[in-house]
Each structure stands twice: as structure tokens, then as C-alpha cells.
Amino acid sequence: MHENKLKRKPLVSIILPVYNGEKFLARSIESCLNQTYQNLELIIVYDSSTDNSLEIIRSHANKDSRIKIINNVEKKNLPAGLNIGHYVAKGDFVTWTSDDNIFETIAIEEMSKKLCENDIDVVYCDMVIIDHNGEKVRDFVFLDLENIIFRNYIGNCFLYKKEVFERNKGYDENCFLVEDYDFWLRAIAHSRFYQLRKKLYRYRKHDSSLTHQIAVDNEKKQIFNESVIKMYDSFSKTLLEKDYLIIREFLSKSLTYQKITFKWIIDNESVINEFKQQLSHNINFQNKNTIEKVFLNKIVHLMVLDQGTKTNLSKSFYIVKKYGFFLDKKAIKTLIKYSFFKK
Incomplete structure (x- = not known):
């Protein structure tokens, strides 16, 4: 009876890119597997790491058949890894997470319920900021969706129908460090978004995160700034036939604090x-x-x-x-x- 009930629920694919993530990886994997919504697969896209990430991944995979491991021989950037994971995903609904962050146990159930009940394509939630040790720092409540023009207000906890990825033709691998923001800006042209006002995710702030590296690493900051221009160039062109360069300048300078x-x-x-x-x-x-x-x-x-x-x-x-x-x-x-x- 339990198995029949599961089969009636849409399959959810969670994609987890991993590179040198041993410090928080086990907790991230467990948060994916310990969901109240059990009809899911966890696709771990492993890049050649120099730590014990692979051993941690294999240990969990030996205990849970829902885990699929994709072992990249050569290191990929994040958007490339996300595309690889999506191409093998079998789920009707898809999400992805990071090896340092944590889903609340009801996250997938709450979001999948909204996708099933409402005429929407993407659902996203608020979150809690935690520190290196997992202690709560503060709640983070996102502004209304219209604010996405100037900053990524979708955040890290979301679920979308597989068709959103297909209509977007994947993540843009030339937009490293803003791949998620670029994905959302392109998706708003064809998909309906829904903001679920619940805190269903714990986002960890620490010195090794990509967000922190953009702030302190000049090379990554330059990559970020270049990706921002590419992203807004594409977005502006979809809305204005002429003068789109003016809007690109407006949006890119706003985001990069120029x-x-x-x-x-x-x-x-x-x-x-x-x-x-x-x-x-x-x-x-x-x-x-x-x-x-x-x-x-x-x-x-x-x-x-x-x-x-x-x-x-x-x-x-x-x-x-x-x-x-x-x-x-x-x-x-x-x-x-x-x-x-x-x-």
C-alpha cells in the first residue's frame, strides 16, 4: 500500500554537485534523504576532489539505493555540473542544493505540494542563515519577485518542473558564479513563479563558500563581474529591441556596486x-x-x-x-x- 502511494507522487530529482565538500557533505546528503517526501532520487555530481568527499558519498550510496553517483573525470564548473545532473534526472520535479547547506525535512513535501496544486512552474522559499557550526544567525525572508530585476531573490530553496530546465535549454555554462540568477531571469519569460512564505532551508555562511570567495578573491570577482554583464545582456535583449545596452549598464552596475x-x-x-x-x-x-x-x-x-x-x-x-x-x-x-x- 505504501509503495502504491509513493508511485502516485511525482518523482523529485535532487542534484548535488560536490567538489572538496567533505566538511559539511554528510549533513547535506542526509538532509536530502531524510525528507518526509520519499519518492526522490539524489544525483550526486562528483568532481575530482582532493579530500574524502567520494568516500562519504559512497558510504551513503551503499545504504540508500536512491543515490546516483556521476563521477566527472575532469573538473567541471558549477553550471556544467548542474547540466550533467539534469540530463540524467528522471524526476518530474527538480531541485539542486550545495554540499554545505541543509534542507528542512518537510521542504520537498511542501514545495511539491504547491507545484501539484497550483498552476505554477517554480516554487521557492525563505531560509535561515546558519554559521560555520550550524548555529542560527538570522532568518532571511526574500523580497517580492519583482525585485529579481536587481538581485537574485529566489535564493537556495526551490523546486521546479523539469520543463523549466528544458525550455531554458539548461544552465548557461558561460555564466559561472551567476548561473542560478541567469537561469531564473531566463525562466521568468516562460514560467510562472510562486513564493512560498516558509523557511525550509538552512544556508551556511563560511569562508570557503563561493559567495565569500567572490568578495575576497580578485580573480573570482572579475569572473563574477563578466558573467553579470553576459547575463544582463541576454536579459535586456529579450525585453528591448533597441537601447538594451542602457538597461544592461543600469542593471549590471547596480548589482556590482558601481x-x-x-x-x-x-x-x-x-x-x-x-x-x-x-x-x-x-x-x-x-x-x-x-x-x-x-x-x-x-x-x-x-x-x-x-x-x-x-x-x-x-x-x-x-x-x-x-x-x-x-x-x-x-x-x-x-x-x-x-x-x-x-x-
């Missing part, structure tokens, strides 16, 4: 307006008011960064004129502070 002057915003106002208009045609962004609020927050932030001794008040007038209908208390307080009390 200066954008307020004058640049004013000079390119018409292109930004056209970009917002095109966004509103997307199935995920049809609330124009929400889009305007996202851009309002970004432009207020740019005003704060682009300080001048005499122009703050005129910048505030511009923002009020353009976005007055969408101003909230926080934005109003910021405008007052930087118009009258900040030089």
Missing part, C-alpha cells in the same frame, strides 16, 4: 520607462504598481549614494514628481533626511 549618477537616471528616463512597460507584460510582473515601487526604492538608493552639496533637494523633487503615488513612509523619511540634513 556608481550610477542621478544625472544618468534622468538622461535615460525614457528607456527605463520603456523597460518597465515591457516588464509589465510578463506573467510574473503584471502588477504595475509593484514594479514602480521596486524602481522607486532603487532610485532612492542611488540618490543616497550619489551625494552632492546642493542637488539633493532637486533629486528629491524629481523622485516625488515621478513616483509620488508610490512613496511610502520609509522612502519619505529617506528623502527628507538626505534633502535637508545630509551633505
Whole structure:
């Protein structure tokens, strides 16, 4: 009876790329296997490591037949490893995780339930930040999906139908370090997203993570910046036939913390307006008011960064004129502070 019940549930494929992950790997594997949702396969894509990762993987595979091991003879980058895992995945639904992070036991069940019950293609969740030792640092609640224009707000806990991967033609192997963000930006063109307001994942912050390496390693930072430009170039072209380079500049500089002057915003106002208009045609962004609020927050932030001794008040007038209908208390307080009390 139990087996028949499992067969009626969609198969979920969890892909786990591994490279030198021995420190946290066992806990990550266990979090995948110990799900309340049991009809799953765990595809471990192992890159040639210099630690004991393979021994840990084989030890778990000997105890659980749901584990499949793909042993790469040559080291692949992360998006290539993800593609390899997807190509052998048999699941109707797919997700992937990292060898240092942890699923909550109900994560797959809760997300698969939403994919089955709703007319959606991708479901994603909030998470808890943990430290090197696994202790909770803080909760992390993602902003609404419209904010994905400026930053990856899908996060690390998600589940999607296999067709999303197929329609996207996989992960772009030229977008290393932003492969997930690039994947989501391309997917919003054809797939419907759903934000599940539950914390179903524990994301570990530590010095060996790729996120940390981008911040401290100049070579990885350069790769990241180049990948960001490639990603936004592709995304901008899907929305604008001309002037897409202006939007690419706007988005890429915002993400990589490069200066954008307020004058640049004013000079390119018409292109930004056209970009917002095109966004509103997307199935995920049809609330124009929400889009305007996202851009309002970004432009207020740019005003704060682009300080001048005499122009703050005129910048505030511009923002009020353009976005007055969408101003909230926080934005109003910021405008007052930087118009009258900040030089």
C-alpha cells in the first residue's frame, strides 16, 4: 500500500554537485534523504576532489539505493555540473542544493505540494542563515519577485518542473558564479513563479563558500563581474529591441556596486520607462504598481549614494514628481533626511 502511494507522487530529482565538500557533505546528503517526501532520487555530481568527499558519498550510496553517483573525470564548473545532473534526472520535479547547506525535512513535501496544486512552474522559499557550526544567525525572508530585476531573490530553496530546465535549454555554462540568477531571469519569460512564505532551508555562511570567495578573491570577482554583464545582456535583449545596452549598464552596475549618477537616471528616463512597460507584460510582473515601487526604492538608493552639496533637494523633487503615488513612509523619511540634513 505504501509503495502504491509513493508511485502516485511525482518523482523529485535532487542534484548535488560536490567538489572538496567533505566538511559539511554528510549533513547535506542526509538532509536530502531524510525528507518526509520519499519518492526522490539524489544525483550526486562528483568532481575530482582532493579530500574524502567520494568516500562519504559512497558510504551513503551503499545504504540508500536512491543515490546516483556521476563521477566527472575532469573538473567541471558549477553550471556544467548542474547540466550533467539534469540530463540524467528522471524526476518530474527538480531541485539542486550545495554540499554545505541543509534542507528542512518537510521542504520537498511542501514545495511539491504547491507545484501539484497550483498552476505554477517554480516554487521557492525563505531560509535561515546558519554559521560555520550550524548555529542560527538570522532568518532571511526574500523580497517580492519583482525585485529579481536587481538581485537574485529566489535564493537556495526551490523546486521546479523539469520543463523549466528544458525550455531554458539548461544552465548557461558561460555564466559561472551567476548561473542560478541567469537561469531564473531566463525562466521568468516562460514560467510562472510562486513564493512560498516558509523557511525550509538552512544556508551556511563560511569562508570557503563561493559567495565569500567572490568578495575576497580578485580573480573570482572579475569572473563574477563578466558573467553579470553576459547575463544582463541576454536579459535586456529579450525585453528591448533597441537601447538594451542602457538597461544592461543600469542593471549590471547596480548589482556590482558601481556608481550610477542621478544625472544618468534622468538622461535615460525614457528607456527605463520603456523597460518597465515591457516588464509589465510578463506573467510574473503584471502588477504595475509593484514594479514602480521596486524602481522607486532603487532610485532612492542611488540618490543616497550619489551625494552632492546642493542637488539633493532637486533629486528629491524629481523622485516625488515621478513616483509620488508610490512613496511610502520609509522612502519619505529617506528623502527628507538626505534633502535637508545630509551633505
